[in-house]
Structure formats: C-alpha cells, structure tokens
Amino acid sequence: METKRIYIPAYVRSEEGFTEDQREFDFIITSDKRDSYGTIFTSEGWDFTRYKQNPVVFYQHRSSDDNPDNLIGMTVKGPWKETLSDGSNVHLARIRFEEEKVNKKAEKIRKKIIAGTLRMASIAADVYEYRFGDKEKGEDNDDVYFLRQELYEWSVVTLGSNPDANVKRNDAVFKQIRSELNDAKDTIINPKNTENTKGLSVSRARLELYKLKK
Numbered sequence: 001m002e003t004k005r006i007y008i009p010a011y012v013r014s015e016e017g018f019t020e021d022q023r024e025f026d027f028i029i030t031s032d033k034r035d036s037y038g039t040i041f042t043s044e045g046w047d048f049t050r051y052k053q054n055p056v057v058f059y060q061h062r063s064s065d066d067n068p069d070n071l072i073g074m075t076v077k078g079p080w081k082e083t084l085s086d087g088s089n090v091h092l093a094r095i096r097f098e099e100e101k102v103n104k105k106a107e108k109i110r111k112k113i114i115a116g117t118l119r120m121a122s123i124a125a126d127v128y129e130y131r132f133g134d135k136e137k138g139e140d141n142d143d144v145y146f147l148r149q150e151l152y153e154w155s156v157v158t159l160g161s162n163p164d165a166n167v168k169r170n171d172a173v174f175k176q177i178r179s180e181l182n183d184a185k186d187t188i189i190n191p192k193n194t195e196n197t198k199g200l201s202v203s204r205a206r207l208e209l210y211k212l213k214k
Contacts, residue, residue: 010121010154013092018114023097025113027121029079029154030091037174039144043089045129048079051151057095058155059109061122072106072156073097079151093154109156123154131188132181144177147188 013026032043055075056063062070077094084090100107112118129147133139 010123012113012119012121014116014119020114022114023099023110024076024094025097025110026092026094027154027156028090029093029121029123029151031088032090033086033088034143037144038140038142039146039174041146041149043081043091045146045148046079046091046125047148047150048091049150051075051079051153056153058153059105060157061124061153061155063153063155069103069105071098072103072109075154095156113156118156118158120157121154122157124152126150126152129188130177130181144174144181 010027010029013028018025030041030043030046032040034040052075056071057073057075059070059072073095075093076096079091079093081089081091097103097110098106109118127146127149131145131147133141133143133145135141139145
C-alpha cells in the first residue's frame with residue numbers, strides 16, 4: 001500500500017530570545033495535544049532509537065537530492081520529553097548548525113532563525129499503531145490516537161511550503177486512516193501484526209508532522 005504522509009507545523013522555542021553567535025536551537029518536535037485533525041500522538045509511544053544512530057537535520061526534507069548543503073546540522077541533544085505549563089507533553093530536539101565555512105546555506109538559515117523570519121520545523125515518522133478514542137477513558141471516540149511511532153528525520157522548513165497541497169494530502173490520509181479504523185471497530189490497527197487488525201493489511205504509515213505553537 002502507498003505510504004501515508006501528513007503535514008503539521010512545529011516550531012522553535014525562543015522563550016529568552018537568541019544571541020547573534022548562537023549555533024544551537026531547541027525545537028519542539030512532538031506534542032500530545034489534540035490537533036485540528038482530531039488526532040493525538042501519545043508521548044509515550046515515540047521511539048527515537050534508530051534516529052539517534054544518524055541524527056541529521058535537513059532543510060525542507062531535502063535528504064535525497066545531490067546537494068550536501070541541504071544537510072544543515074545535527075541533533076546534539078535529545079529528543080527529550082518535557083511537560084509544558086498547559087499540561088501538554090512534548091519532545092524537544094536541539095540542532096547545532098554547521099559553520100559558515102562548511103555550509104553557507106546553513107549559516108543563512110541560522111541567521112533567519114535569530115531574526116525571527118524562519119521558525120518552523122517538520123518531522124517525518126513511521127506510525128505502527130493507532131486507534132479511535134475510548135469513551136470509557138474520557139476520550140472522544142471520533143479522535144484518532146497514535147500509540148506507537150518512530151522518528152525518521154526532521155527538518156527546518158519555511159512556513160509557506162505549498163500549503164494547499166499539504167492540506168489536501170492530509171485530508172486524504174486521515175480519511176483513509178479513519179476508514180481503516182471504522183472497518184476494525186474497537187481494534188488497534190497494527191500494520192506489523194495482521195492478527196490485531198481483523199484481517200486488514202495496513203502498510204507502515206510515514207507522517208511528516210508539524211506542531212504549531214498555540
């Protein structure tokens with residue numbers, strides 16, 4: 001089956017502002033808050049093991065082209081978990097940008113973050129399990145809960161990166177996920193274990209997530 005892909009904004013954390021020579025920045029890359037699609041990514045469901053073996057950060061998810069300067073830095077801390085003042089659980093990752101003598105593109109992106117004109121990020125993740133909400137747990141049974149997911153990569157991105165196409169793609173992906181869950185009511189969809197899906201065969205879903213600061 002075709003890989004599922006969605007796009008949701010994430011953001012740089014700048015509670016105390018930045019300095020001109022700052023090379024490391026913290027990004028909030030996951031959140032367990034309900035988003036506008038009625039989906040929740042459980043904080044305990046994240047697996048970062050494979051990502052930490054090669055913790056690179058790209059620009060605009062351009063990991064497959066032949067320009068090495070699209071690899072703009074490395075994750076030097078995290079991802080780690082924090083609880084915000086609103087009670088939501090998030091994961092943060094700290095990027096260290098390459099130096100200007102190595103990568104002029106990375107230096108320009110770094111300066112734009114300091115200037116406040118570039119603030120967005122995006123993560124790509126593989127999703128293994130998801131279900132509808134459970135009323136007995138006080139959850140909305142129309143919401144979709146992602147229970148187990150693995151970070152694939154994350155990128156610094158611009159805000160206006162073809163938003164119309166991303167929205168249409170998101171709508172199509174969530175329509176397919178909800179259809180699968182409706183066909184397997186009260187069942188956790190697990191693409192690696194068809195016994196748990198009542199005979200459904202569901203491919204591993206790749207999701208590019210962006211969580212926008214509210």
